[in-house]
Amino acid sequence: MHHKVVIAVVGFVLTIVAAVFDVIGFIAPYWSWIDKSVSISGTVINLEHNEGLWRYCLTIVNVTSCGSQGDRDLGSWFTEVQITETLGLLCLLAAVVVLFVGIFVCKDVLKWVGIGCLTGAETFIVIGVRIYKQNGSSLRTDNTDFAFYFVIVASVFAFAAYACLGGYTYMKYRYDAFTMEIAGINLPTFVGFVLTIVAAFFDLIGFATPYWASGSLTVVNIDANEGLWRYCQTGSGTTECISTGDRNYGSWFEAVQAMETLGFLCLIAAVVVVILKLFVLKDKPVLKLVGIACLAAAAAFILLGVIIYGAKGTSLQTENLHFSFAFVIIAAIIAIVASVLFGIDK
Known part of the structure; x- marks a missing residue:
């Protein structure tokens, strides 16, 4: 085709x-x-x-x-x-x-x-x-x-x-532009490789930083922010952080953590597989299919985690979404685009 x-x-x-x-x-x-x-x-x-x-x-x-x-x-x-x-x-x-x-x-x-x-x-x-x-x-x-x-x-x-x-x-x-090569790599594949790394970078930030939600508790004059793994409160110039596991959010939050962890691992796997395909095992076409599958799975897991968080989170969480939440969504979109670019190349 x-x-x-x-x-x-x-x-x-x-x-x-x-x-x-x-x-x-x-x-x-x-x-x-x-x-x-x-x-x-x-x-x-x-x-x-x-x-x-x-x-x-x-x-x-x-x-x-x-x-x-x-x-x-x-x-x-x-x-x-x-x-x-x-x-x-x-x-x-x-x-x-x-x-x-x-x-x-x-x-x-x-x-x-x-x-x-x-x-x-x-x-x-x-x-x-x-x-x-x-x-x-x-x-x-x-x-x-x-x-x-x-x-x-x-x-x-x-x-x-x-x-x-x-x-x-x-x-x-303009199909001729897509037959160009950069460092011996077809342009769609090269761009897909770069986007895969960018997606992993965005997802790493969203995965690790405690800013899925951030807001102020005006009654007690405290600023609070949380991510997948840490919850922090700042009051009177002092910041204290604890593990989200100590806050007993419930099974829905564990499901979010699981989905986002699987998504992040799939993105890391995609980066490794693409590097192997481009620079080590160039004659193994199956690696491209594995890379596409990893990117598609990463996007699916990340978006599932986002949906669960948005549907089950408290109003303080869903009404005060912050940059880490946005970054994982951006990572999923970039992963989809990267998988498409790999798919169109030979």
Whole structure:
């Protein structure tokens, strides 16, 4: 298969993945989830409330009742969220159809319409998320759940697909540039190698530094920050740090640590494998496939960890995300791009 077609197919697959994530986030009634206990006539009752774009559910004493969001008069801002997310999903579905036609039927359709649909999908999804966070009540924005984060992940995959199709468009007219060599290494592979190292560097910072969340506890005048492994508090000019293992976050935090550890190890493995392929075992094509698999696995594990942290973290954590959290997401995106570049080369 020609390199240009491979890039188009990768963009098509990423678009399908984005559509799957967005469909789940669009339908599932888990944009927010609240679990609290209330006292009624001296009896403590556990209440659970979850809602999505279209449905809300209330569970009292293991009895669940659900209704339509349209019956709740949430205001015009919520209608705007529904509209923008609907347009985002329609753009993604249109992109799937257009790219299928563009790749397998009429190639001329692919270049502009597919990229336009993906651009529209990204824009609408992000706008909807922003409206929800800015206008939703604190009970919503402090307790966002997996469906909310699934639409965000969908926008990330849509961006990756957009990058692939942009590369396809460029290669269609400038393919000679991709046959260039640097130090005897084809340009796509060389760029992929550099991006792999960059991804590992970003992930190392996000993995090691205690700044997944950072904020101020104004009541006691204390600044606090935490990462995957350390929690620190600063007050009166003195900083004290402890292990996050001593704070008893629960199994969800251990799951985040496990996913991010696996992602980091996969990135390190990718760096080692790529170095072996480029400079030591040049005649072993299987190493390229191993490198691509390591990069794909790294991105998947990192993003899973991010989703769990965003869905299960407390409001103090999810409302005060800091640079370490952003760095691991950047590392995942770069890893995806690097895997694509390795895939298009011979």
